[in-house]
Structure formats: structure tokens, C-alpha cells
Amino acid sequence: MMRMLQLLNGPHDLGRGRGFWSGMVLLAAAFLAYPTIASSFSATNVAYYLLNIPMALGLSLLWGYGGVLSFGQVAFYGIAGYTYGIVAGNLQDFAWGTEAGVLAALLAAGLSAAAFGYFLFYGRVAAWIVPILTLVLALLLATFLGLTAGYQWRVGDIQLGGYNGMTGIPALQIGGLTFQDYAFFYLVVAIVAICYVALRIWVNAHRGQVLMAIREDVLRTELLGYDVRLEQLRVFVIASVLAGVSGLLYVQWGNYITPSAMGLQQAALPVIWVAVGGRDSLLAVAIATFLLNQLTYILSSGGNQSALVIVGALLVAVMMFAPEGIIAGLGRLHWLHWLRARRRAVPSGPASSGK
Amino acid sequence: MSGSERIPLSRREGGSKVLPELASILYQFGTNAAFLLLSALGLIVILGMMNIINLAHGEFMMLGAYVASFAVHRGIPFPLAVILAFFATGAFGIVLERLVIRRFYGRELGALVTTWGISLILAQGALLLFGPYMPPIPIPGGAVSEGVFSFSVYWLILIGISIVLVVALTLVYRATPFGLQARATMQNPSIARSLGIRTGRVYMLTFGLGAGLAGLSGALLAPATSIAPFMGQQFVAPAFITVVVGGGANVIAGAVGSSTFLSLIETPVSLTLGTFYGTMALLVMALLIIRVLPAGISSLGARLRPAVAR
Amino acid sequence: MVNDAMVNDAMVTGGGGPVLKAERLCKRFGGVVASDQIDFNLERGEMRCVIGPNGAGKSTFFALLCGILPPDSGRVILKGRDVTHLPAFRRVRMGLGLTFQTNRAFHALTVAENLETARRASASASGAADDAHFRAAFGAFDLAASSHLPARELPHHQLQWLEICMALRRGPDVLLLDEPTAGMSPGETMYTADVLKTLSREGLALIVVEHDVAFVRKVAETVTVLHQGSVFAEGPVEVITQREDVRQIYLGRTREAAA
Numbered sequence: 051m052m053r054m055l056q057l058l059n060g061p062h063d064l065g066r067g068r069g070f071w072s073g074m075v076l077l078a079a080a081f082l083a084y085p086t087i088a089s090s091f092s093a094t095n096v097a098y099y100l101l102n103i104p105m106a107l108g109l110s111l112l113w114g115y116g117g118v119l120s121f122g123q124v125a126f127y128g129i130a131g132y133t134y135g136i137v138a139g140n141l142q143d144f145a146w147g148t149e150a151g152v153l154a155a156l157l158a159a160g161l162s163a164a165a166f167g168y169f170l171f172y173g174r175v176a177a178w179i180v181p182i183l184t185l186v187l188a189l190l191l192a193t194f195l196g197l198t199a200g201y202q203w204r205v206g207d208i209q210l211g212g213y214n215g216m217t218g219i220p221a222l223q224i225g226g227l228t229f230q231d232y233a234f235f236y237l238v239v240a241i242v243a244i245c246y247v248a249l250r251i252w253v254n255a256h257r258g259q260v261l262m263a264i265r266e267d268v269l270r271t272e273l274l275g276y277d278v279r280l281e282q283l284r285v286f287v288i289a290s291v292l293a294g295v296s297g298l299l300y301v302q303w304g305n306y307i308t309p310s311a312m313g314l315q316q317a318a319l320p321v322i323w324v325a326v327g328g329r330d331s332l333l334a335v336a337i338a339t340f341l342l343n344q345l346t347y348i349l350s351s352g353g354n355q356s357a358l359v360i361v362g363a364l365l366v367a368v369m370m371f372a373p374e375g376i377i378a379g380l381g382r383l384h385w386l387h388w389l390r391a392r393r394r395a396v397p398s399g400p401a402s403s404g405k
Numbered sequence: 406m407s408g409s410e411r412i413p414l415s416r417r418e419g420g421s422k423v424l425p426e427l428a429s430i431l432y433q434f435g436t437n438a439a440f441l442l443l444s445a446l447g448l449i450v451i452l453g454m455m456n457i458i459n460l461a462h463g464e465f466m467m468l469g470a471y472v473a474s475f476a477v478h479r480g481i482p483f484p485l486a487v488i489l490a491f492f493a494t495g496a497f498g499i500v501l502e503r504l505v506i507r508r509f510y511g512r513e514l515g516a517l518v519t520t521w522g523i524s525l526i527l528a529q530g531a532l533l534l535f536g537p538y539m540p541p542i543p544i545p546g547g548a549v550s551e552g553v554f555s556f557s558v559y560w561l562i563l564i565g566i567s568i569v570l571v572v573a574l575t576l577v578y579r580a581t582p583f584g585l586q587a588r589a590t591m592q593n594p595s596i597a598r599s600l601g602i603r604t605g606r607v608y609m610l611t612f613g614l615g616a617g618l619a620g621l622s623g624a625l626l627a628p629a630t631s632i633a634p635f636m637g638q639q640f641v642a643p644a645f646i647t648v649v650v651g652g653g654a655n656v657i658a659g660a661v662g663s664s665t666f667l668s669l670i671e672t673p674v675s676l677t678l679g680t681f682y683g684t685m686a687l688l689v690m691a692l693l694i695i696r697v698l699p700a701g702i703s704s705l706g707a708r709l710r711p712a713v714a715r
Numbered sequence: 716m717v718n719d720a721m722v723n724d725a726m727v728t729g730g731g732g733p734v735l736k737a738e739r740l741c742k743r744f745g746g747v748v749a750s751d752q753i754d755f756n757l758e759r760g761e762m763r764c765v766i767g768p769n770g771a772g773k774s775t776f777f778a779l780l781c782g783i784l785p786p787d788s789g790r791v792i793l794k795g796r797d798v799t800h801l802p803a804f805r806r807v808r809m810g811l812g813l814t815f816q817t818n819r820a821f822h823a824l825t826v827a828e829n830l831e832t833a834r835r836a837s838a839s840a841s842g843a844a845d846d847a848h849f850r851a852a853f854g855a856f857d858l859a860a861s862s863h864l865p866a867r868e869l870p871h872h873q874l875q876w877l878e879i880c881m882a883l884r885r886g887p888d889v890l891l892l893d894e895p896t897a898g899m900s901p902g903e904t905m906y907t908a909d910v911l912k913t914l915s916r917e918g919l920a921l922i923v924v925e926h927d928v929a930f931v932r933k934v935a936e937t938v939t940v941l942h943q944g945s946v947f948a949e950g951p952v953e954v955i956t957q958r959e960d961v962r963q964i965y966l967g968r969t970r971e972a973a974a
């Protein structure tokens with residue numbers, strides 16, 4: 051237990067010590083208290099801004115900590131969403147139908163990532179090939195699902211629905227509790243918190259160090275006796291299951307999914323959240339994901355067509371002028387001052403992950 | 406917002422009723438190879454030189470199509486419009502290289518992400534500026550109006566143009582001062598620099614050439630598709646797969662070898678199962694290829710492994 | 716992994732024969748023949764120096780031995796087992812350690828984390844995780860004091876020492892060092908030589924690529940001279956360093972010397 055807390059407090063993310071964690075607890079409490087002052091509509095909206103965080107954290111782990119970039123995490127988001135829709139939809143009459151759907155969805159995301167990742171990582175391809183081929187995978191999945199209009203495209207009772215997508219996806223039910231409205235909000239908050247804590251422990255534990263070692267120098271790591279291919283495949287599967295978690299939450303939120311969830315524009319978004327936040331800080335990525343989801347929602351709900359131009363420009367600007375990310379950059383500034391004041395020692399600067 | 410839905414290209418339909426079976430298959434094969442080559446050429450030129458993948462490649466093609474459409478509807482003949490598209494997109498590429506891309510040499514993943522941002526800006530920007538559609542370009546030499554057959558004539562021309570492009574590119578690399586400098590820089594930038602080659606300029610011109618080729622291809626393919634802000638998306642899968650399979654070790658051999666090889670796979674699949682499955686077969690092929698030849702088929706010739714023991 | 720462990724145990728107890736052996740290793744890069752029919756034997760506990768002018772193929776030879784590059788032909792035999800087709804990490808798990816010509820410790824990780832990463836490479840640690848050599852080197856190089864510093868803040872020679880300690884962390888039987896003292900002061904170089912010599916006396920087999928003649932004289936019994944990818948000479952250090960033809964290839968009169 052102590053060891054877990056130590057790892058949680060470890061150096062490979064922003065923030066440590068009593069003050070920081072008190073703040074985090076307060077933040078969690080604020081989220082938990084939010085439904086008491088908010089309508090179920092606003093609570094569901096906030097849940098929507100939060101539900102992409104697991105996918106973003108997965109990409110942060112993969113890209114920021116592991117140095118492996120993927121442009122196609124939405125493929126696994128979509129695979130999970132569609133699988134849940136099919137399985138839970140068909141098993142609606144059973145008490146455990148939606149739980150089975152969750153299980154099947156996560157399995158589908160994990161297994162498809164393992165199969166696809168095998169070819170990517172065991173060939174030891176150049177770094178640019180992984181993002182390119184994952185993107186192609188997402189696009190082809192979107193194209194394929196777009197072709198599935200019509201009655202002949204159904205699995206059991208559920209129609210895939212072509213470009214209009216799959217509708218009427220049942221909400222998760224455990225015992226007598228259906229996760230809708232406030233219950234859905236709490237579900238999302240709990241899952242996001244669990245994902246963050248677990249990943250922060252992971253990156254500070256041995257496996258996380260190996261991941262960063264691979265990011266810095268693949269060959270050096272292999273010559274310490276690590277099977278780099280396996281390590282990369284492992285983290286790719288984890289990241290993809292996390293994308294699956296977000297996909298699951300998304301279909302809970304809207305009870306539908308369309309192929310555009312895997313389209314080119316959707317595929318760009320996780321990369322933007324992670325880059326703008328600061329890819330080698332889980333916390334910064336989580337914050338950026340929350341804020342940017344809110345921003346795009348507000349921008350596009352006004353019927354404003356320029357949302358994509360704005361986030362695209364944001365991405366280019368960040369990559370050019372603040373490659374370590376805006377939130378992480380601000381955070382490190384703050385912690386630098388704090389540490390200097392306390393110990394008058396220079397702590398490690400932003401880990402340059404380069405490449 | 407419908408993702409990568411590929412705007413149906415009329416070339417993919419018909420033909421078989423007019424032409425005898427064998428000729429039809431050859432024709433299909435040729436058009437597929439030409440399509441892949443044209444989609445990928447600009448991309449692979451940039452990759453081979455600077456190890457950078459330009460995610461805005463599809464949008465450069467869109468720009469080329471837009472320029473051609475503008476020009477054609479102001480009375481400029483189509484061949485001239487295509488050349489105009491080459492130079493306009495190339496100039497745009499050079500500006501972009503100076504302002505943005507050159508900061509990312511040696512940071513290939515950074516370049517990848519940044520060019521994606523640029524692609525979003527270009528596509529959505531085109532939508533905001535010019536609306537959802539551009540006036541289409543009539544099929545050149547439009548005298549032939551038997552629908553199916555007129556397309557085949559244009560696509561035969563495109564096959565010819567692809568061959569001409571490959572020859573021209575070979576000449577540029579083999580017989581011009583720029584080509585010599587480019588090859589030297591590609592082999593060893595630091596030695597090239599010490600020999601007085603301005604490698605920064607070589608990079609700039611190569612990026613411009615790659616962008617120009619993308620614009621040229623976009624203009625050439627424009628009559629066969631609808632010209633729209635998001636038209637670039639339809640080229641993403643085929644162009645990137647061609648580049649992955651080809652690899653950057655040898656630009657021209659990679660592009661030609663890969664597009665020929667892939668069209669051999671794609672043609673029978675899309676003839677029997679349909680276009681989507683043809684593209685799917687390309688992805689499967691790419692996965693199998695990288696498993697045995699991680700650096701693409703162009704690495705077959707020059708078996709140079711990345712320098713590891715330095 | 717089970718296999719590796721079994722082979723290891725057999726070898727550790729079995730002993731006998733060279734611990735690392737190369738048979739007719741060949742490697743060419745385009746037109747450059749970087750390794751040309753190299754035959755090489757390293758006995759248990761032996762300390763061997765490999766010398767040769769720049770571009771002689773020393774680093775390539777190391778890369779072939781540890782599996783970074785596949786040879787065009789020839790075999791590599793580690794502790795009696797043909798490892799020619801095993802990936803590098805498997806050879807490391809069997810008891811091979813290597814440092815690179817340029818320092819490649821993980822700069823963003825602390826010294827302690829670097830060593831921890833080096834220690835835990837696989838659950839089924841081979842070589843009975845004998846870390847006596849490591850502890851000896853770690854003590855001699857005095858790295859404990861900088862344990863919590865990020866590696867990038869270490870002075871150059873300590874960074875080199877850290878990398879040697881990382882390679883020793885899992886208790887290898889054979890250690891390959893590619894110019895370990897490059898950039899060190901003469902004092903540091905001699906100190907490093909002492910430490911390596913001690914390790915070798917305690918049973919570790921080492922191959923060290925080195926240009927520094929003083930270093931070579933100090934540590935080696937046998938010296939192998941590589942030239943244009945092939946073994947040009949091999950023998951006791953006093954003899955080799957006196958040979959006129961060896962001096963000549965270092966001075967660059969390559970053609971006549973080779974003929």
C-alpha cells in the first residue's frame with residue numbers, strides 16, 4: 051500500500067507532495083458535488099467533456115511516455131462502441147446483457163489492437179509507419195461501416211446502419227441501476243479517476259521506466275535484455291483498451307454511434323488534446339482533454355464552421371512554439387518555482403522526448 | 406464529416422463491356438497503378454529526402470485541383486491549368502517549408518503531427534473560403550461522349566503521363582545539378598554540407614517539388630472526381646499505403662515498384678469484390694510487407710540497414 | 716525463456732570451451748566489407764583488446780556478436796550455443812553485456828533508475844543474477860553518491876562508468892566495451908583500466924575496443940588487430956604493439972601493410 055502511494059506520488063508526472071494531492075482530492079470532491087447544483091443536462095454535458103480522457107491518457111502513455119505515435123486510436127474507440135452496441139443490443143433481455151457488452155467491447159478493442167500491433171511492432175518498422183497505418187485502419191473501418199446501410203447488414207437483431215450509424219444502444223445496467231443522467235456522470239468521473247491513478251502508478255513503476263527507456267533509446271533498451279517489440283505491443287494494447295473505454299462511455303452517453311466517430315477529423319482530435327496538453331504528463335493531458343472538448347463543443351454548437359481551423363492552428367502553434375505542451379509547460383513552470391523555493395535545488399527540467 | 410468515404414471514381418466502373426476481357430483487365434490494372442503512383446509520388450519524394458511524412462499531402466492535391474478548376478473556368482486550357490497547379494502548389498509548399506516544416510528536421514513524429522494540423526486548416530479553410538463545391542472540370546478532349554469510353558481515353562492518357570513523370574523525375578535526379586545535390590544530401594547530409602552543398606536549400610526545393618507533384622496529381626485526377634474541400638481524404642489510404650510498401654530508400658524505384666505491385670493485388674480484388682475490399686487488400690498487403698521488409702520494397706535493392714553501431 | 720535458463724544452467728555448470736566464439740563472420744554494407752571472415756575465440760575470464768584504425772570494422776564486429784546486425788554469413792556461438800539467429804535481447808539474457816561507442820545511458824532517468832532498468836530486464840534472470848561484478852564496479856566507480864541525479868547531469872567519465880555498470884547489472888559472463896575510455900582524462904583512463912582488470916581477474920570475460928596504447932598495455936594479455944574488416948594480427952600484447960606492420964596500418968600506409 052505504502053509502495054503504491056509512493057509510486058503514485060512518483061516523479062514522472064506533474065505535481066507531488068501533500069499540497070498537490072490535497073488539491074486533487076478537492077477537485078474530485080468538486081466533481082462529486084457538481085450534480086447537487088447542476089441540472090442533469092449540464093451534468094451529462096460535463097460527463098461528455100470527461101469521457102474522452104481515458105483515450106487521451108492512453109495516447110499520452112503511448113506517445114509521450116513510450117515514443118510510439120498512433121493516429122488511429124479512434125479505431126479502437128469505434129470497435130468498442132460498435133461491439134457494445136451489437137452485444138448489449140442482442141442480449142437486452144438478459145439481466146447481464148450490458149455487462150457482457152462491456153466485456154466483449156473491451157476484448158474486441160484489445161484483441162484487434164494486439165493483432166494489428168503484432169505486424170507493426172514485430173516488423174520493427176520506422177517510427178512514422180505506426181501512425182500512418184493506424185490512421186489507415188481507422189479510415190477503412192469508417193468506410194466499411196459506412197457501407198453497411200440496409201437490412202442485410204445486421205448482427206442478430208441489430209442493424210449496423212451505414213452512415214446513419216447504430217441507434218438505440220442500451221445504457222449500462224448493473225443490478226437495478228441504469229447508468230443514465232447523474233448515475234452516468236458519476237460513472238464517468240469514477241472511471242476517469244481510476245484510469246488516472248492507475249496510469250500514474252504504472253508510469254512510475256518499473257514498466258513505466260522501461261517505456262521511457264524505449265522512448266529514449268530503443269537499441270540501448272534491447273541490449274539491456276528487453277524485448278522491445280513486446281513492450282511496445284503491450285503498451286499499444288493498453289492504450290487501445292483505454293480508447294475502447296472511451297468508446298464505451300461515448301455510446302452510453304448518446305446511445306448511438308456513427309462511422310464518423312472513426313473518421314479523419316475525429317482521429318485528429320486525440321492527437322490534438324495530447325499535444326496541446328503536453329504528451330509526457332498524464333495530468334496535463336487530462337486537463338487539456340477536458341478543456342478542449344468543452345471548447346470544440348461550444349465552438350461547433352454555435353454552428354461555427356471554424357472549429358477545426360482553430361484547433362488545427364492551435365496544434366500547429368503548439369508543435370512549433372511549445373512542443374512540450376501548454377498545460378505541462380505551465381505546470382512545470384509552477385513546480386520549478388515551488389521546488390526552488392523549498393530546496394533551492396534545480397529539479398529535472400521537462401523531459402525532452404524529442405523525435 | 407463522413408470520414409474517408411472515397412468519392413467514387415468513374416474509372417472504376419464499366420469498361421469491361423466495351424473492351425475485350427484481357428484488355429479490360431490490363432486497363433484496370435494500369436489505371437490502378439497510375440492512380441496509386443499519382444497519389445503517392447509527391448509524398449515519397451519528400452519522405453526519401455527528409456524522412457518526413459507530409460500528412461497534408463491530400464490537401465496539397467486538393468489545392469492543385471482547386472487551382473486547376475479556377476484556371477479552367479477562366480478559359481485556360483486544361484494542360485496549362487495542370488502545369489499552373491504544379492507551380493502554384495509547389496510555391497505554396499516552399500513557403501510552408503520555410504515557415505514551418507524546416508523546424509522539424511530530425512523530429513519526424515513532430516513533423517507528422519504538425520502537417521496534420523496544417524491539413525485540418527487547409528481543408529476546413531477551403532470550405533470556409535470557397536464553399537462546399539468547386540465547379541467540376543470537364544473531361545479533357547471531351548469530344549468523346551460515350552460516357553464509359555471517354556473515361557478510358559483520359560485514363561489511358563493518365564497512364565502515359567505517369568510514365569512520363571517517372572522518366573522526368575529520373576532525369577531530374579540523374580542529370581540536373583539539383584538532382585546531384587539532392588542525391589548527395591540524401592546519402593549523407595553532413596558530408597554534403599561539408600562539400601559546400603546548401604542542404605537547407607535542397608530540402609526547401611525538395612519539399613516544393615513534392616508539394617508541386619501533389620498539386621499536379623490533384624489537378625490531373627480532378628476531372629475524375631468531385632472537387633471539394635475534403636477530397637484529399639480519398640487519397641489518404643492509397644497514397645500512404647503505397648509509401649509504406651515502397652519505403653524511402655529509393656524514391657523512384659519505391660514509388661514505381663510499390664504502385665505496380667499493389668495494383669496487381671488490388672485489381673483482382675476490387676474487380677470481384679468491389680473498391681472498398683480492394684483498398685482493404687492494400688492494407689493487408691502493407692501489413693504483410695512490413696513484417697518481412699520493414700523498410701519497404703525499395704530496400705530490396707540497397708540493403709543498407711540504418712546505422713546502429715555508431 | 717525456459718530454454719535460455721536451461722541452457723544457461725547447463726553452461727554455467729558445464730564450463731569448458733570458449734565462452735564466445737565467432738566463425739567466419741562476414742558483413743558488407745553495399746561495397747564496404749566491414750567484416751571479412753572473422754574467426755575469434757574468447758575464453759572464460761579472458762580480457763581481450765581489439766584495436767584497429769578508424770573504419771576497421773570494430774564496432775561492426777561487436778554489432779554482429781551481440782545481434783544488432785545480422786551477419787551475411789558465419790556463426791556466433793555464445794556459451795556453446797549457436798546464437799546467430801537469436802535477437803539481441805535473447806543474447807543479453809544469456810549473459811552478454813555491451814556498451815556503445817557513444818554514451819547511451821538514459822539521460823532523462825536518474826542513475827538509480829538507469830540501474831534499476833538494467834537489473835529487471837526479465838523475470839527469469841539468467842546467470843543466477845550474479846551481481847558480484849556489478850557491486851565491485853559500482854563501488855569502485857563511486858556512483859552511489861549520485862544515485863538520485865538524472866543521468867544527464869553526470870560528468871562525462873561518470874556517464875561512461877554508469878553505462879559499464881548498467882551492462883554489468885544483470886551479471887553477464889561476457890562484456891563487450893566499445894571505446895569505454897573515449898574522452899576520459901589519462902588518470903580516469905588508467906583508473907578504468909584498473910577496475911576492468913580486477914573484474915577480469917574475478918572471472919569476467921571482456922572484449923575492449925580501445926585506441927589508447929597505454930590502456931591496452933595495461934589491461935590486455937592478448938590483442939586482436941582488425942584491419943579492413945579482417946583479423947590482421949593476433950597475439951600477446953608486447954609482441955603485437957612492437958610489430959612494424961601494425962604500426963604502419965595505424966599510420967595509414969594501409970595498402971603495403973596488407974599486401
Ligand SMILES: Nc1ncnc2c1ncn2[C@@H]1O[C@H](COP(=O)(O)OP(=O)(O)OP(=O)(O)O)[C@@H](O)[C@H]1O
Binds near residue numbers: 711
Ligand atoms: N550501418 C552502416 N551502413 C553503411 N556502412 C557502415 C555502417 N556501419 C559501418 N559502416 C562502414 O563499415 C566500416 C566499418 O565501420 P565500423 O564502425 O565498424 O568501424 P570502427 O572500426 O568501429 O571505426 P571507429 O574506430 O571509427 O569506431 C566503415 O567503413 C563504415 O563506414
Ligand SMILES: [Mg+2]
Binds near residue numbers: 816
Ligand atoms: Mg567504432
